[in-house]
Amino acid sequence: MGIIDSPQNIQNPLLEWFRINGRYWIPWKLKKDGSIPQLGESISPYEIWIAEVMLQQTQLKVVIPYWKKWMNAFPTLTSLSEADLENVLLLWQGLGYYSRANRIHQSSRVLLEFLGKNSDQDPSSWPKEIDLWMSLPGIGRSTAGSIISSAFDLPAPILDGNVKRIFSRLLANKRHSTKDEKKLWEFSSLLISTVRPRDFNQALMDLGATICTPQKPNCSCCPLKNCCVAYRKYDPDDFPEKKMNKIKPIQEIGIGLVFNDKGELLIDKRLESSSMGGMWEFPGGKKTSDESIEKTIERELKEELGIVVKVGEKLLSFEHSYTHKKLYFTVHICEWISGEPKPLASQKLLWVYPDKLLDFPFPAANTKIISELHKHCFIGNNKP
Numbered sequence: 371m372g373i374i375d376s377p378q379n380i381q382n383p384l385l386e387w388f389r390i391n392g393r394y395w396i397p398w399k400l401k402k403d404g405s406i407p408q409l410g411e412s413i414s415p416y417e418i419w420i421a422e423v424m425l426q427q428t429q430l431k432v433v434i435p436y437w438k439k440w441m442n443a444f445p446t447l448t449s450l451s452e453a454d455l456e457n458v459l460l461l462w463q464g465l466g467y468y469s470r471a472n473r474i475h476q477s478s479r480v481l482l483e484f485l486g487k488n489s490d491q492d493p494s495s496w497p498k499e500i501d502l503w504m505s506l507p508g509i510g511r512s513t514a515g516s517i518i519s520s521a522f523d524l525p526a527p528i529l530d531g532n533v534k535r536i537f538s539r540l541l542a543n544k545r546h547s548t549k550d551e552k553k554l555w556e557f558s559s560l561l562i563s564t565v566r567p568r569d570f571n572q573a574l575m576d577l578g579a580t581i582c583t584p585q586k587p588n589c590s591c592c593p594l595k596n597c598c599v600a601y602r603k604y605d606p607d608d609f610p611e612k613k614m615n616k617i618k619p620i621q622e623i624g625i626g627l628v629f630n631d632k633g634e635l636l637i638d639k640r641l642e643s644s645s646m647g648g649m650w651e652f653p654g655g656k657k658t659s660d661e662s663i664e665k666t667i668e669r670e671l672k673e674e675l676g677i678v679v680k681v682g683e684k685l686l687s688f689e690h691s692y693t694h695k696k697l698y699f700t701v702h703i704c705e706w707i708s709g710e711p712k713p714l715a716s717q718k719l720l721w722v723y724p725d726k727l728l729d730f731p732f733p734a735a736n737t738k739i740i741s742e743l744h745k746h747c748f749i750g751n752n753k754p
Contacts, residue, residue, distance in 0.1 A: 379597050380540070381563050381570060387593035388573035391580070396430070398437065399520060399572065407523070409566065412493040415521035416447050422513050422520075423470050430579070436465055447490035451478040455648050459731035466734060468646045473508035480506060498522055511555075516571060525567040527558035532578025538610035539582065542599035545611060582606075620689075620696045624666035625654035625739065626704040628679055628711075634721035635743075636706075637730065638674070641717055650720075650730040652701070652739060663700045674716065677709035686742045690735040701739050703746075724748075 394406055398417040407413050420440055424433045443461055444450040450458070455475050462471035482490065484502075489495040497503060503514035512533075515526035529537075529551075537554045538544070563570035581588050587606050589595050600606040628636040637650050655670035657663055664681040671679050687700040713719050722730070724747045727740045 377561050377563075380561055380594060383593040383597075384573045384577065385563070385566060385569060388569055388576060391576070392569070392573060393576050393579075396572075397434065407568070410523050412522050413520075414491075414493055415496045415517055416490065417441065418517050418520045420474065422516050423474055423508060424465060426470060426508075426513065427467050428465060432465070436462075447478055447482055447485070448487060450475070451482045456731060459648050460729075463731045463737075464734060468649055468733070470508055472642075472647060473506075477506040477508070493521060496521070498524060500526060516575075519562075519567045519571045523566075523568040525562045525564045526571075527555065527562045528571050528574070529555055529558050530575065532582070533558065533574050535584065535610060536574060536578050536582045536594075539587075539600040539606045540594065540598050542604060542609060544609055546613070616694075618691065618694065618696045620698055622657040622663065622666075623654055623697050623699045624657055624663045624670060625652045625699055625701040626667040626671050626679060626681065627652060627685065627701060627739075627743065628671065628675075628677070628704045628706050630706060630721055632721070632723075634723055635727070636675070636711060637720055637722055637727070638713060638716035639718040639720075641715075646733050648717075648731070650732050651736055654701075664702065667702055667704065671704070672709075674714055675709070675711045675719070676714055677711050678707040679704040680707055685746060686739070688735075688738055690738075697735065699735060699739070701742075 394400075398421040399407075399413075401407055401411075401413055417437075421433060421437050424437055424440075440461055443457075444453060453475070455472065458471050458475045459468060462468060465471075481496075484497065485495050498518060500511065500514045500518065503509050503517060504511060509517075512528045512530045515528040516530070518524050518526040519528065534554060537557050541553075541557065543550055543553065561570075577592070577594070581592050585607065589598075589601050589606055592598070592601070595601045598606065600609045630636070636653065638653055640647050640649050640651060642648055653671055653674050654667060655674065657666040661669070667681050668679060671677055682703045682705055685701045685703055687698070689696055689698050691697075711719050724740075724743055727743075732740065
């Protein structure tokens with residue numbers, strides 16, 4: 371590895387940089403009284419675990435207010451394990467990737483069984499082994515390493531997106547293959563400080579977030595520039611190699627808002643096994659190429675609920691992007707003609723007054739519908 375033959379060549383300048391520039395204020399990295407943990411001191415893994423899962427696919431500034439609300443609602447592992455999944459999902463609403471909330475809820479019960487009901491407040495009773503953390507749903511090697519190093523100050527390597535980018539530049543490694551991933555893990559294992567592992571891993575994450583950024587890294591302020599092959603020989607902005615953005619396919623979705631005589635609206639709860647399982651939604655589905663959106667809504671409500679509806683006025687249409695696809699929603703208010711609604715493709719159905727919809731966890735796209743619906747029903751003084 372040439373100029374990186376000695377781990378100290380990276381550890382020492384990075385830890386010194388962290389001493390002055392580190393993000394010591396991150397709330398889950400502090401003790402209960404808000405002070406910074408001492409060398410080798412354990413802190414609660416519960417708060418760190420929740421934050422680490424929230425941080426998967428989500429930025430720190432977005433996560434912090436959600437994490438604070440979570441800790442107010444579920445301050446302990448026991449309180450989380452005893453909560454209804456619907457309350458967990460409601461608190462998660464807006465963070466996206468809702469399977470993470472499901473997995474946290476599942477894991478809380480597994481962890482409580484491992485710890486015992488009266489031991490979850492004692493950090494020493496929590497697992498310190500990578501394999502045990504990785505056996506929990508949704509916990510990969512890097513998340514497990516971050517929890518262990520942060521909570522117990524133990525030398526567990528990490529390789530999140532920020533750290534991959536730093537190492538790719540240090541080694542001038544462009545590719546994304548399995549072989550390269552293995553190489554970066556070996557590098558992380560070699561570098562992890564056995565003296566200050568908690569600080570070292572946090573320093574890596576802080577460096578990636580503030581200096582060694584995806585675009586236009588601030589190399590002149592980087593404590594590792596003298597060790598960085600990409601900086602010395604190439605352009606760090608070229609590492610790692612940028613993946614080509616695929617054009618996201620657009621799928622049209624028809625949504626039917628069905629009201630009864632009392633002015634209540636029909637909503638259904640997604641199957642646990644489906645994407646965003648346990649969330650509530652408005653009935654509807656994908657448009658086929660040979661039908662109008664009105665026909666889509668009629669067909670989908672017949673298939674999903676067993677009812678016949680007359681599609682009325684359009685409430686709104688909008689585009690919503692997910693990681694790998696775009697959906698174009700068209701939402702119509704529908705008149706219920708016949709048939710008793712049944713959950714033929716969902717867990718459960720409910721009739722709900724529009725002003726109570728915010729009491730239920732909905733995916734982000736549905737919140738746009740709720741907002742427009744409230745304007746329609748209340749601001750415009752229209753009765754459906």
